[in-house]
Amino acid sequence: MSHHLISRRQMLAGTAAAGAVGLTGFPARAEINWKKYSGTTLEVILAKGPRGDNLQKYIKEFTELSGIKVESEQIPEQQQRQKCVIELSSGKPSFDVVHLSYHVQKRQFEKAGWLADMSGFLKDPSLTPPDLVESDFSAAGLQYARNDKGQMLSLPWSVDYFILYYNKELFQKKGVEVPKTLEEMAVAAEKLTDPKDGIYGFVGRGLRNANMAMWTNFYLNYGGEFLDAKGNILTDGPEAVEATKLYQRLLTKCAPPGVAGFNWMESMASFTQGRSAMWIDADGWAPPLEDPAASRVVGKVGYTLVPAGPKGKFSSTYGDGVGIAAASKNKEAAYLLCQWVVSRGQGARLLQAGGGVPFRNSIVDDAEVAKGVKTKEWLQSVVDSAKISKLGLPVIIPVAEFRDIVGAALTATLSGADPATELKKAHEQFRPILERSEKA
Amino acid sequence: MSVVTQTEPVAADKTAPAREWRPPSYWPFVIPALVVVLAVIIFPWVFTIWMSLQEWKVGSPTVFVGLANYLRLPTDPRFVEAVGHTLSYTALSVVLPLVFGTLAAVVFHQKFAARGFLRGIFIMPMMATPVAIALVWTMMFHPQLGVLNYLLSLVGLPPQLWVFNPTTVIPSLVLVETWQWTPLVMLIVLGGLAAIPTEPYESAQIDGANFWQVFRFITLPLIMPFLFIAGMIRMIDAVKSFDIIFAITQGGPGSASETINVYLYSVAFVYYDLGYGSAIAVVFFLLIVALAALLLYLRKRLLWTSALGSDA
Numbered sequence: 142m143s144h145h146l147i148s149r150r151q152m153l154a155g156t157a158a159a160g161a162v163g164l165t166g167f168p169a170r171a172e173i174n175w176k177k178y179s180g181t182t183l184e185v186i187l188a189k190g191p192r193g194d195n196l197q198k199y200i201k202e203f204t205e206l207s208g209i210k211v212e213s214e215q216i217p218e219q220q221q222r223q224k225c226v227i228e229l230s231s232g233k234p235s236f237d238v239v240h241l242s243y244h245v246q247k248r249q250f251e252k253a254g255w256l257a258d259m260s261g262f263l264k265d266p267s268l269t270p271p272d273l274v275e276s277d278f279s280a281a282g283l284q285y286a287r288n289d290k291g292q293m294l295s296l297p298w299s300v301d302y303f304i305l306y307y308n309k310e311l312f313q314k315k316g317v318e319v320p321k322t323l324e325e326m327a328v329a330a331e332k333l334t335d336p337k338d339g340i341y342g343f344v345g346r347g348l349r350n351a352n353m354a355m356w357t358n359f360y361l362n363y364g365g366e367f368l369d370a371k372g373n374i375l376t377d378g379p380e381a382v383e384a385t386k387l388y389q390r391l392l393t394k395c396a397p398p399g400v401a402g403f404n405w406m407e408s409m410a411s412f413t414q415g416r417s418a419m420w421i422d423a424d425g426w427a428p429p430l431e432d433p434a435a436s437r438v439v440g441k442v443g444y445t446l447v448p449a450g451p452k453g454k455f456s457s458t459y460g461d462g463v464g465i466a467a468a469s470k471n472k473e474a475a476y477l478l479c480q481w482v483v484s485r486g487q488g489a490r491l492l493q494a495g496g497g498v499p500f501r502n503s504i505v506d507d508a509e510v511a512k513g514v515k516t517k518e519w520l521q522s523v524v525d526s527a528k529i530s531k532l533g534l535p536v537i538i539p540v541a542e543f544r545d546i547v548g549a550a551l552t553a554t555l556s557g558a559d560p561a562t563e564l565k566k567a568h569e570q571f572r573p574i575l576e577r578s579e580k581a
Numbered sequence: 582m583s584v585v586t587q588t589e590p591v592a593a594d595k596t597a598p599a600r601e602w603r604p605p606s607y608w609p610f611v612i613p614a615l616v617v618v619l620a621v622i623i624f625p626w627v628f629t630i631w632m633s634l635q636e637w638k639v640g641s642p643t644v645f646v647g648l649a650n651y652l653r654l655p656t657d658p659r660f661v662e663a664v665g666h667t668l669s670y671t672a673l674s675v676v677l678p679l680v681f682g683t684l685a686a687v688v689f690h691q692k693f694a695a696r697g698f699l700r701g702i703f704i705m706p707m708m709a710t711p712v713a714i715a716l717v718w719t720m721m722f723h724p725q726l727g728v729l730n731y732l733l734s735l736v737g738l739p740p741q742l743w744v745f746n747p748t749t750v751i752p753s754l755v756l757v758e759t760w761q762w763t764p765l766v767m768l769i770v771l772g773g774l775a776a777i778p779t780e781p782y783e784s785a786q787i788d789g790a791n792f793w794q795v796f797r798f799i800t801l802p803l804i805m806p807f808l809f810i811a812g813m814i815r816m817i818d819a820v821k822s823f824d825i826i827f828a829i830t831q832g833g834p835g836s837a838s839e840t841i842n843v844y845l846y847s848v849a850f851v852y853y854d855l856g857y858g859s860a861i862a863v864v865f866f867l868l869i870v871a872l873a874a875l876l877l878y879l880r881k882r883l884l885w886t887s888a889l890g891s892d893a
Contacts, residue, residue, distance in 0.1 A: 223850050230639045249853075253640030339725065349833045399724035399745035401834040407723075416725070541851045545836075546659075552835035556747055570658060578638065 174267040178474035179208025184236040185478070186225060189215040191425065191496025192299050192461060193240065196482055199490065203481050209474050222246065229255040229466065237469040238478055241295065243285035244459040248538045256294040257465040262476040263293055269480055272503065281458045281530045282500030295464030296483045299497035301423040302456040302526035303358045303533065306430065307443045311340065311418040319445060323362060323387055326419065326448045330395035333418040342395035344408045344417035347555055349548040350541075351404045352388075355421050356551055357533045358457040359384035362450025367535035374535065374575055376547060377564040380452070385551060385560035392555055401555045413438055421447055423459070424526065427519040428495040444522040446529070456526035457533030460500065489513065498523050538578045539571075546571045629859045637856035650860035659836060660861065663844040667820060667868075670751055670840055674758040674819040675812055681759065682766025682811065683804070687796070689767065690774045704764040711761070715828030718757045719744075722829070744830050747837035754838060757825055762818065766811045773807030774800070809880045816876060820869055841865050 187193035193215040200211050216224060222245065228234040230253065241250060250256050262268050263275065275283065275293065282297030305326075307319060315333050320326035330342030346352040357367075365380035375381075392400050397411050405422050409429065412420040413436040433439050447456055463482050465475040481487065488499035493513040504510055505524060514520045534540055550567035554560050633651070636644040654660050689700050706714070721727045722743040730740040743753045781799045790798070823842045826832065832839035832847070839847075845865060849858030 219851075226639055226853060249640055255640070347834070348831075349835050397725055398740065399742050401742075401747075402745040402830065411725070539852060541847075545847065545851075549833075549835040552833065553747075555834070566658075577636075 172267075173270055173477075175207045175477070177267070178471070178477060180210075181208075181471050181474040182210040182212065183238060183471060183475055183478055185211060185213035185238040185240070186221060186236040187213055187215045187240045188218045188221040188242070188461070190218070191494065192491065195487065195491045195494065195496055199487065203478060206481075207474075207477055209477065211478060218242070229253070229468075232468060234466045234468055237466055237471050237475040239464050239466055240298070241462055241464055242459070243297075243462055244532070244534045245540050247285055248536055248540075250464070251288045251294060252538060255467055257467045257469065257472050257475075258292045258294060259296065259465065259476060259479070260291075260293045262473070262480075268473065268476055270484070272485060273480055273483070277503050278500045279502060279527060279530065281532060282460065282462075284532060285460055286462055295462035296479050297500035298461045298463045298483055299491060300458060300460040300500050300527075300530070301425060302458055302498070302523060302530060303355065303421055303447055304424050304456065304522045304526055305445050305447050306412060306420045306422070306426070307445065308412070308415060308418045308438055308441055309443050310438075310441045311415070312443075317418075319443065320448045323359060323448050323450045327387060327390055327395075330391055330419060334395045339397075339416055341397045341411070341417045343391045343419045344396050344400065344403070344411045345392065345421050346404055346408060347392050347396070347400040347552060348402055348404045349552045350544040351548070352551050353544040353548045354423070354457065354459065354533060356384060356388050356548075358421065358447050358455070359387050359450065361455040361457055361531055361533075362447070362453040363387075364450065364452025368537070372537075372579060374537075374543075374568065374572065376535075377568040381564055382561045385554055385564060388551060389554040389560060393557075401552050415441075424519070424523050425495070425497060427516050431516055444516070444519040446522060446525055454529055455531040456529050458526075458530040459533050461497075492520075495519070498527075502527075537575060539574050542574050543571060546574075629862055632855055633857075633859035633863050635856045637854075637859075639853035639855065643856070646856070650857045651864070653857065654860065654864060659839065659844060660841075662836060663839050663841045664868075666751065666838060667840040667842070670755060670758075670822070670826075670838075671816060671819040671872075673752065673755040674762070674822070675815045677755060677759040678763045678766045678815055679808060679812055681763045683770050683808065685763060685767040686770035686774055686804075687800070689771060704768060706761045707764040709761070711824040712828045714757065714761060715825045719829050722753060744838075745834060747834055750830060750834065750838045754826055754829060757829070758819065758822065761825075762815060766815065769807050769811040769814075770804055773804040777803045805883060806880070809876070809883060813873065813876045813880070816872060817869065820872060841868070 185196070187196065193213075197213055197215070200213065204210060215221075221240070222242065225234075225236075225239055225241070225246075226249070228236070229239075229250075239256075241247075263273070278286070278297050279300065281300065286293050286295050286297050288294055305320075311333055312319065312329075317329045317332055318325075320329045326343075333342035334340065345355045360376065360381055363380040363383045365378065365384065366375055369375055397403075397416060400408075403411075405426075408417075408420055408422060409426055411417045413430060415437045427442075427444070429435050430442050431439050446454075463479045465472050465479065469475055483499065483501065485501075485504055488501055488504040489507075489510040491497045492499060492504060492510060493515075495515065499505060505527060511517075511520055535543065537543065547564070547567045550558075550563040553563050634645060634647060636646045636649070685703065689696065689703070721729050722745070724730060724740060724742050724745055727743070729743065733740060742749060744750045777800070781803075782795065785795050785799055821842060822840070823846070826838055826840060826843055827846070830838045832843040836844075841861065842865070845858055845861045848854050848861060
């Protein structure tokens with residue numbers, strides 16, 4: 142048992158040191174004092190998914206290393222967000238460490254002051270391995286984790302880029318090239334659509350709220366920005382109308398019937414059944430697509446970047462982080478856990494399982510780690526996406542209202558409503574909500 | 582004034598000095614119930630009303646804003662739409678189960694082989710969990726893979742979009758609601774049918790009434806009070822229906838099936854706007870009270886006329 146323990150510790154220390162050498166150029170001298178908080182018990186609240194799985198699967202290693210006991214629970218995303226907010230606002234949360242969705246919760250958590258500042262811990266060599274430095278996180282990750290004062294309120298854990306999945310067999314059959322621009326994609330989708338055979342050129346989220354994550358990628362590539370310098374929302378401008386027209390064209394002419402009610406799950410079902418030729422969604426779906434028990438398109442899937450628009454080439458980006466509740470009494474122990482969660486070893490496992498992409502460049506760019514990734518084409522699309530990453534939603538408090546209201550307008554265009562009118566109507570409704578929440 | 586009139590007979594009974602007032606001896610027995618009612622009914626309500634007068638967003642300090650939240654309601658297109666959806670959803674899911682439930686009751690009131698067994702089968706939907714049902718129906722509604730469009734294709738009808746189209750989403754949801762709650766109406770009406778005396782039917786037979794006339798002029802008036810009970814239960818259930826709608830469409834597509842309840846949930850627990858959410862809850866509560874009062878009033882009037890009818 143003790144032999145086992147030492148070997149794991151050595152493994153971790155070894156990888157940490159190697160990373161440090163590779164990155165910073167000077168050898169690591171300081172040692173983390175893992176055992177300092179031995180005997181502490183930490184409570185962790187996780188959103189259900191591959192990241193939570195990855196933590197729970199290997200948490201014993203952390204406990205062996207540090208003597209800190211970790212009690213964690215995974216709750217479905219929507220409910221987890223609610224539970225966190227309600228508990229944090231009560232001032233006495235039942236957890237020390239919280240898994241948060243940046244694209245929904247960043248502003249809310251910052252404004253309410255619910256998270257502890259980690260900047261000090263990050264500089265403390267007895268808590269942080271030398272390879273874990275702020276500059277190793279991608280720009281999007283830092284944008285998410287830092288507040289306006291430059292404090293690190295969380296550690297960026299896993300990033301989601303939107304990528305284009307396509308069915309190589311269907312493309313070949315119709316002699317269609319992989320599209321490089323949004324316009325080419327729409328033309329290709331129309332060519333690939335064959336309702337008589339039940340084959341559609343494109344599938345994606347039509348469901349209100351969920352659809353925003355895909356639409357914003359079009360919006361960014363048409364050159365749109367979410368907010369102006371004064372914080373006014375801009376998503377009903379000419380770029381938004383163009384993006385919505387494309388959205389309407391793809392989902393009404395080239396998508397399976399009922400797409401207005403599709404979230405990623407329904408879209409994935411259509412794609413894995415080989416009924417849809419293209420699908421734009423988050424990058425985490427390679428494992429189910431390549432699983433012979435769940436998919437009919439194993440080995441036929443291509444992974445590539447979301448096509449460029451006339452004024453932009455971006456991959457809309459979303460992400461999760463791990464933070465410490467400001468009310469926690471075990472902040473140092475909680476930090477030890479957080480930095481372990483985003484450590485090299487854990488990040489490599491996450492990437493290799495296809496369950497998520499670490500925010501840390503040193504992991505994603507590492508050739509050794511890449512060897513363990515099954516689908517190389519997928520990894521390439523993710524690495525390329527990282528280079529053109531741009532936040533996929535405006536960083537405001539009422540993100541949920543934004544997604545619901547503008548998302549409903551998008552869904553309405555799927556039953557024939559005019560994009561410009563719907564967007565205008567939605568923003569008349571949303572602007573007062575934004576004003577109320579940002580000024581308060 | 583009322584105190585005086587109440588204590589006088591007590592004082593006279595007990596031959597105690599007439600001026601002295603003593604608390605009634607039943608007080609200790611009332612208090613537990615009073616405390617429970619105050620704690621779980623009155624307090625939450627007063628608190629909700631109080632919250633509805635605040636600008637109360639989770640994570641921000643609360644500010645008293647008076648009636649501002651209520652004034653926001655009529656200018657909020659989503660709320661206005663939600664009221665419309667609630668009313669149409671409720672109307673349909675009261676009327677349809679009543680019609681089908683009555684028909685089913687008339688059928689199951691006849692004597693035929695395996696009646697008990699078939700009755701048992703018929704009331705099974707009522708026993709299932711709404712969320713579980715909703716998930717099954719979601720699969721059946723699927724435009725490409727669902728069984729409903731397959732059944733339509735068998736009789737030569739074109740595929741429908743069901744809950745995936747804004748115009749058909751409410752009728753489709755009502756279909757589920759009707760399927761689940763028709764048995765309840767059937768049970769209530771069946772009880773009513775069993776209570777009807779046989780004499781009116783015998784005299785109708787002698788007079789040569791046909792089946793429709795018997796139903797229209799004897800059965801229907803006599804089961805009317807039961808139908809009203811069923812209607813009221815259905816109304817209260819339908820107006821606050823949440824699970825089926827939320828599990829199948831979450832108010833979508835767009836906001837085409839967003840009822841007050843679903844919207845209220847979003848405002849309070851997704852947007853964390855507790856003040857505004859409370860204002861919606863208060864208005865929603867008043868709406869339910871108004872509907873229930875209307876039905877009670879109608880029932881009173883109807884009972885009176887039907888009593889008169891049976892007297893005549």
